[in-house]
Amino acid sequence: MTSDQLLIVAISFGCSAVVCLVGAGLVWVLRRRSLRWGIAVVALVAVGSFVAALMGTARAMFLSAHDLQVAVWVSVVAGTVSVLFALVVGQLVVRWSRVLRDAAREFGTRGSFPAGARGPAEFDELAAELRRTSERLNEAQGRERQLETSRRELVAWVSHDLRTPLAGLRAMTEALEDEMVAEPATYYTQMRSEVTRMTRMVDDLFELSRIHSGTLQLSLQEVSLGDLVSETVAGASPVARERGVRLGGRAEGETLVTADPAELSRALSNLVTNAVRHTPADGEVVVRVRAGESTAEVSIDDECGGIPTQDLARVFDVAWRGNHARTPTADSGAGLGLAIVRGIVEAHRGTVSVTNLSDGCRFLVTLPV
Ligand SMILES: Nc1ncnc2c1ncn2[C@@H]1O[C@H](COP(=O)(O)OP(=O)(O)O)[C@@H](O)[C@H]1O
Ligand SMILES: [Mg+2]
Known part of the structure; x- marks a missing residue:
């Protein structure tokens, strides 16, 4: 590389770096705004650093005034087109992100993430992740519902199972109390077996609740x-x-x-x-x-x-x-x-x-x- 070329590279680098710094500041200011402005700034910085490098090299007498004028005009037109193009791309990105937002909103209100809606890879990944989350959520809800149903059934059945022998015990004790029974011994045996069965049931219920509540040590x-x-x-x-x-x-x-x-x-x-x-x-x-x-x-x-x-x-x-x-x-x-x-x-x-x-x-x- 000749010393002239080295100088051109150095000047271009310096001028572009300054424009990049300005661009970084702009991006920082716009960081909370729509993504499309960020993309437009990138296009602007690309053209801006080119124009700055041209001016810098022209000042160092590497370009004639006429050449510089032509190059600047070309850059301004190309730059305008690029920025417009960047805005269009930004608009597309914004549209994809809105589709994703609407899908997430639907997920929030209806509990399921809609299928479809394709976009850039990162958005697709995010959508796939949300879809998996929604599936897991649905599964968990299903399990919870099932558990709730079985808990309700359990209470209903166990109360039914306890009510019958309790009614029997009550009838037997009343009969014994009224001394209406010819052979009390058979009553005692039956009462004892009913009590044993109910004890076992209550014992089982207790064990089951220990298992389900995780307190089984x-x-x-x-x-x-x-x-x-x-x-x-x-x-x-x-x-x-x-x-x-x-x-x-x-x-x-x-x-x-x-x-x-x-x-x-x-x-x-x-x-x-x-x-x-x-x-x-x-x-x-x-x-x-x-x-x-x-x-x-x-x-x-x-x-x-x-x-x-x-x-x-x-x-x-x-x-x-x-x-x-x-x-x-x-x-x-x-x-x-x-x-x-x-x-x-x-x-x-x-x-x-x-x-x-x-x-x-x-x-x-x-x-x-
Ligand atoms: N060894 C077995 N052979 C056939 N059926 C069985 C057997 N064990 C359990 N079952 C069926 O599964 C059901 C649930 O069993 P279990 O949980 O022990 O309740 P329970 O003995 O109180 O009925 C039983 O009512 C029966 O229908
Ligand atoms: Mg059994």
């Missing part, structure tokens, strides 16, 4: 899943024997899990009791413990005849009890058992699922080891 320790299952099976054996159901447990190897033994045993016992209750006399219930790679599994197979496919997903819902009428019998619960099972298992970071077998069903609990 697990006191974790190493426990042998095999031992826990043996105890559960032993506990359910008298009922199984009474019903003529064969109940057996098998454990493959030693499976140690970190768990709250009382809570986990409650969950297993709910599952085994259900299996025994839904298996007809002479049927078989088998509880198996298996050790996997990083999990331990307990499966409870019964001969209940299968759960209707459309109900499989619902058995763990709070207060779901199948199609049968909600007339409480001596051993029926309020449909809280499996909801409690799921709550306890998930608190242990495990999963519980149900599948149909050829003539029964299998509840499978998977726990991390």
Whole structure:
């Protein structure tokens, strides 16, 4: 590069820098105004720095007065056109941003972000993000509504389930009070079993509310899943024997899990009791413990005849009890058992699922080891 060329570059750089500084000041002043002014300033600075560089170099005698005049005229015309063009582009950007604003407003009032409306990549990204947010919001609202419905149903059903035995107890106590009963002993037995059932129901409700409110505190320790299952099976054996159901447990190897033994045993016992209750006399219930790679599994197979496919997903819902009428019998619960099972298992970071077998069903609990 010759020294003249170096000088031209230096002069042009200096003049353009000054115009850029002025432009920066303008952008700063207009920073709260519409985006279109910012874009117009960019076009203005581009032309302005060119004109400034021309004047600077002309002053240093690199351009004749005539050449400078021609160049300035050319620049003024080109500059005007550029600024107009910038304003048009700015208008487009403003229009896209208004579309986005209207969509966001609709999101605010109707809770869902409208699809469509394409614009520059950044606007599209923003729209996609808002759309995802709106989907998540809708999902959360759906879950909340579902939870609210099931809570309402639970209250209605539980009050129904409690009202019936309470009415029975009241009738029995009144009869006893009036000394109208020939054999009070049978009344006492029945009253006792009603009270036991109601106590269990209230107990289940309390457990469920602890699970749902997140106040269930697990006191974790190493426990042998095999031992826990043996105890559960032993506990359910008298009922199984009474019903003529064969109940057996098998454990493959030693499976140690970190768990709250009382809570986990409650969950297993709910599952085994259900299996025994839904298996007809002479049927078989088998509880198996298996050790996997990083999990331990307990499966409870019964001969209940299968759960209707459309109900499989619902058995763990709070207060779901199948199609049968909600007339409480001596051993029926309020449909809280499996909801409690799921709550306890998930608190242990495990999963519980149900599948149909050829003539029964299998509840499978998977726990991390
Ligand atoms: N082992 C099982 N075999 C067949 N059906 C079952 C079994 N366990 C549960 N169910 C179905 O799921 C429903 C909910 O069970 P659960 O939550 O324990 O409530 P509950 O025992 O109070 O009825 C039961 O009423 C029954 O219809
Ligand atoms: Mg049950």
